[in-house]
Amino acid sequence: MxxxxxxxxxxxxxxxxxxxxxxxxxxxxxxxxxxxxxxxxxxxxxxxxxxxxxxxxxxxxxxxxxxxxxxxxxxxxxxxxxxxxLIGGQTETPELDEDIGPVVYVGNLDKLVDSGSISATFANFGTFRKPPQVVPGEKSNHAFIYYTDFESSDEAIKEMNGKIIMNRPIKMDYAYKKDSKEKHGDRTERLLYEKARENNFELEQLKKR
Missing domain, CATH: 3.30.70.330 (RRM (RNA recognition motif) domain)
Structure with a gap:
């Protein structure tokens, strides 16, 4: 050895x-x-x-x-x-933090909105790295959308924030990072995420909140 x-x-x-x-x-x-x-x-x-x-x-x-x-x-x-x-070659190419990457928050959703309707509405802006997640609330639902790139998430927020879905104006922004007061989409995260993609990391390993 x-x-x-x-x-x-x-x-x-x-x-x-x-x-x-x-x-x-x-x-x-x-x-x-x-x-x-x-x-x-x-x-x-x-x-x-x-x-x-x-x-x-x-x-x-x-x-x-x-x-x-x-x-x-x-x-x-x-x-x-x-x-x-450490195992194998992880010394030079470690896994990135699990909460790195585009995660979009969609709020004020009607209680009837489910993951299928969210997917159908927001798929036009880009590819999902995993299916959107809808979280039930007492008076309204909210959802998290996981795009594969920040260009798609930026466009979705720009075009859809404030739009009406099932008679309710939705609220869109980048979601808060797990266990943090900071939101996704800052300059540091964008650089790290792009670096991961350029280095051919498996995006499936970049698990999000």
Missing amino acids: DAKQNDKEVSLYLGNLDPKVDETLLYELFVQFAPVKSIRLPKDKVLRRHQGYGFVEFFNVKDCEYVLNICSGLSLYDKVLRVKK
Whole structure:
């Protein structure tokens, strides 16, 4: 077994990192559980800040597996960390955060509106990466639409916000990210999502809220 493989066996992937998280904070966190050899947060070349994921390397497999087992559900800045053991070539091409990509919120829907009617109405603007989701409410329904690109979601919001569906004016905007006060569609997310597509990531792995 070569040294490169050994490095992977003692390293963990950290996902869903808040922008405020840095190497020092992660070191101070994980050194409480086991001696830390290194911390790495790959940074975006344009924005010069980390891309929501990183890696922590330990000195032996036992410590690595121990930290993996006890860090399930751990949160930083109200965001639950995704901690996984590295496998294969994930060191250089890790999975992206699950909530990256175009997610559109549609509000004030009539109670009779279902996922089929939402699909029929909004399919003209682009391709869905997964079927729209309709969530029942007490007085009205709302829905989430998952497009494969931001051009489609931008156009749908521009053209359909305020339009009448079943005698109700609908409200459209980008949905809030999971466990966050930020909405989808910001500049950072667009850059990360486009980078993922250019690098031929499987879009099915970019699961959304």
